Amino acid sequence: MKRLFTTILVIAIVGACVSYYSNDQSSAKTLSGTDKIRPITSMLHTDTGSNRLSSRDLLLIEAFIAHHAASQPFKAQVAIASVVLHRLHSAKFPNSVETVIANFEKQGLPSTDQENSTENSFQAHAAVLDAVHGWDPSKGALYCFPRQFSHNGLTHTVTIGNLAFYQ
Template sequence: MTKQKQWMIAAFTLALAAAPFAGVIFEDHDLVYAKPYAAPQAATGTVDGGEEALPAFGTTPLKLGSSGQDVYELQGRLKHLGYFNGKIDSKFGTKTKSAVTWFQWKFGLKSDGVVGAKTKLKLYNATTAWKPTAPGTSTAQKKAAPKNTAKSNTAELSSGNSMGLSENDLKIMANAVYGEARGEPFEGQVAVAAVILNRVKSPSFPNTPSGVIFQPGAFTAVADGQIYLEPNEQARKAVQQALSGWDPSGGCIYYFNPKTATSKWIWSRPQVKTIGEHIFCM
C-alpha cells in the first residue's frame, strides 16, 4: 500500500513538473501555424491599399446597347487616341462600335466590337495619359459652338473648289482623309486628298471623288466602316489644301502602309516618296 501511494505521488509530481513544458509546446505550435496565415492577410492588405492593380473600367463586357460610366470612359479613351469622333454620351451606339472595331483591328485583336477584358487592357495601356473630362466642360463648349458649323465647314471647303465638285464629294473626301490618315502628319493627310483628286483626273479611275473612294477594294476606310466617322477640322483643311493645288504626293495615284499592306501587287508600283507611315507611288 505504501509503495502504491509512493507511485501515485511520484506520478502526480511528474505531471506537475511537465505541465509548463506542455504549455510551451502548445504555444510554439500556435506560433508555427499562425505565421502562414498571417502572411496572406498582410499581402491582401497591401494589394487593397496599394496601386499595383488599378482596373480599367468594370468587369462587365461592353457592347452595342450598353450605357453608363464604363461607356463614358470607353468613349473618352477612344477619342483620346483619335478612333472615336462622336459625342461622349455614355451610350454604346453604332459610332462607338465602329471605333472599337477599328481599335481592335489596329491592335491585332478580334474585331467584333465587343469590349471584353483583352480590349480593355489594350485600351488602358494605350491611354495611360488620358484623364476624364468634366461633363460641364463639354456642355459649355456645345453652347459656345456656332449653330451653322456644318455650313461654315462646307463653305471653307468650297472656297478652293476649282473642279466644280459637289458638297457631298467634298464631305466624303474629308471623311476619307480622316478615316485613312488621321494619325498621319498634316502633309500626309493632304497627300491622301491629292491622291483622290489625281485619280479623279486620271482616265483609269472614276471621274468623281465619290466614285474613286467607293470603288471596290480601293480604300481601307470604306471596307471597315471608318469612312462614316465625322471628320475633324484638320481633315477638312487637308482637303482644302489639296483643292487649292498642293500635292505633297508628287502626282501619285496610289499609297499604302508597308506595315499593314497585304497586296503584293502594290509593291510593284514605282515609289515616289514616303510621308509618315504611307508610301506614295505611281
C-alpha cells in the same frame, strides 16, 4: 444631341469655307522643295459638272481622310486628298468622288483607331482645301498603301508617316 450639334456646326463651317474658297481665285501657295503646286481652284464649285467638286464631294473626301488618316501627319492627309484628286483626273479610275473613295477603301487602307473628333474633322477639312488649292505632297501619286507593304510594278514617289505613295 451634342454630337448632332457638332456635326451640324462642322457642316456649316465647311459650307462657309467652300463658299469663301470657291470665290478666291487669287490664293496660291508658294512652297520650297519638291512639292508641286498645281492650283485646281477651278474644280471648287458647287455644281456637279464632270470636272467640278461639289460641297458633298468635299465632305466625302474629308470624311474619308478623317476615318482613314486621322493618326497620320497633316502632310499625309493632304497627300491622300491629292491622290483622290489625281484619280478623278486619271483615265484609270472612275470620275466620281464616291466611286473613287469606294475603290480606295477596297484597296485596304486601314482605318484609324482614333475617335472621329471635331479636331480630326477640321484637320481633314484643311487637308482637302490644301490639296484642292494645289499642294501635292504625294508627288502625283495614284496609289497609297501602308509603308510596310511593297508594290512591284508601281513607282514609289514618297513616304509620309506610315504611308507610301506610288504612281
